[in-house]
Amino acid sequence: MSDNVQSRMPDPVQFFPEVGTIAGAMTKATLNGSIPAATVNLMHLRAGQIVGSTYHTVRQTGMLRKAGESEERITAVASWRDAPCFTDAERVALELVDAVLTPNPFGERVSDELYARASVHYDDKALWTLTLAIAQICFFVPVALIAKPIPGRPLGKNYSE
Numbered sequence: 001m002s003d004n005v006q007s008r009m010p011d012p013v014q015f016f017p018e019v020g021t022i023a024g025a026m027t028k029a030t031l032n033g034s035i036p037a038a039t040v041n042l043m044h045l046r047a048g049q050i051v052g053s054t055y056h057t058v059r060q061t062g063m064l065r066k067a068g069e070s071e072e073r074i075t076a077v078a079s080w081r082d083a084p085c086f087t088d089a090e091r092v093a094l095e096l097v098d099a100v101l102t103p104n105p106f107g108e109r110v111s112d113e114l115y116a117r118a119s120v121h122y123d124d125k126a127l128w129t130l131t132l133a134i135a136q137i138c139f140f141v142p143v144a145l146i147a148k149p150i151p152g153r154p155l156g157k158n159y160s161e
Contacts, residue, residue: 009147026136034126038069039093040133042086045077046097047137048144055144056137058151089121093130100134 012019030040041064048056064074076083080094096118099109118127143149 005150007147007149012143012147022139026132026139030129030133030136032125032129034129035093035122035133038064038067039090039130041067041069042073042077042090043093043097043130043133044137045074046080046094047101047134047141049078050098050101051141051145053141053144055149055151056141062152092118092121096130097134101138 031037041060045057045060045064048060061074065071070085073083073085076085077094080086080091086094092114095114096110099111099114102109118130122130
């Protein structure tokens with residue numbers, strides 16, 4: 001990475017200290033144990049891919065590697081539909097991300113059929129956790145796309161050199 005890479009905007013916490021509280025609460029909510037942390041990270045990686053966010057794809061890839069996730073599974077998120085390395089529960093979680101973040105010209109984004117398939121693998125708390133995991137990444141997508149924090153930098157140091 002070039003030494004002169006900078007974010008477009010400064011760290012928002014200096015203007016909105018509550019952003020740290022919101023981020024912490026969202027993380028706590030999504031890591032409540034009802035779904036594996038790896039599933040949350042896979043979902044967030046997929047969301048970063050869909051919206052074209054280098055910040056999020058670098059961040060989530062790094063988190064997955066640090067957690068011991070295989071390169072095969074990390075790489076396969078981009079083509080998850082035909083990748084043999086995901087469980088059925090992970091597939092439906094990734095499909096929910098795709099459905100929420102991708103327009104469906106033929107009907108609603110999350111169909112009753114998709115919801116029914118998800119409910120086979122997840123109870124009510126886990127379904128809410130999946131929903132909040134998507135909400136969490138959607139909260140930070142505008143930050144990444146508008147402010148352009150520096151990919152690969154630790155939080156708090158990704159807005160400046």
